[in-house]
Amino acid sequence: MIGRWLMNKILDPLPVWLQVSLVLVCIGFIVWDHSFATKDAAFILHNHTERPISEAIVDDVWIGNAAAFNGYATGSGVICCAALKEERVEVQWRLSVTQNQYDSGVRGENRGKEISVPERAGDDLYLHVHIYPDNTVRLFWSETMQSRFQVVKGR
The missing domain is CATH 2.60.40 (Immunoglobulin-like)
Incomplete structure (x- = not known):
């Protein structure tokens, strides 16, 4: 519940395009880390x-x-x-x-x-x-x- 409230406080003031960009950057980092990073x-x-x-x-x-x-x-x-x-x-x-x-x-x-x-x-x-x-x-x-x-x- 606190996490949802905090995310709403952080993400609500941002424009939608910036919210989508942040999510894509996070997903991109996770994919890169699992695919290309040295294990x-x-x-x-x-x-x-x-x-x-x-x-x-x-x-x-x-x-x-x-x-x-x-x-x-x-x-x-x-x-x-x-x-x-x-x-x-x-x-x-x-x-x-x-x-x-x-x-x-x-x-x-x-x-x-x-x-x-x-x-x-x-x-x-x-x-x-x-x-x-x-x-x-x-x-x-x-x-x-x-x-x-x-x-x-x-x-």
Whole structure:
């Protein structure tokens, strides 16, 4: 009721052509936003290394951290949302250490790699970032939080 009263107070003094123009501009913006604007992505980090990842960054977007691979689980939570506009992105991560690794002399180290972003289908929301022990990084899009790369204990 208050919204209707407020709209009448704002729109009534305006000429009809201006009212129609305002409505068309609003509709045009909504159509453009859904059709042509870059879609945001949610990021899921998967760590396949025996060391924790204390931070991971994809093109200046912090995408989280992940525990060391325990043989079964690789993932972190979902970090939302940022737009990726480039065909190639810089993936940077910091390998941290567990207490046992620290006691044996292993220290944290920064790593990075430039990689191509795969094609994105219309309904894809999640960008899965998989980091492997040999510094290999694999990216893929999906509609769900499920990873298409199978986790096999010991690999």
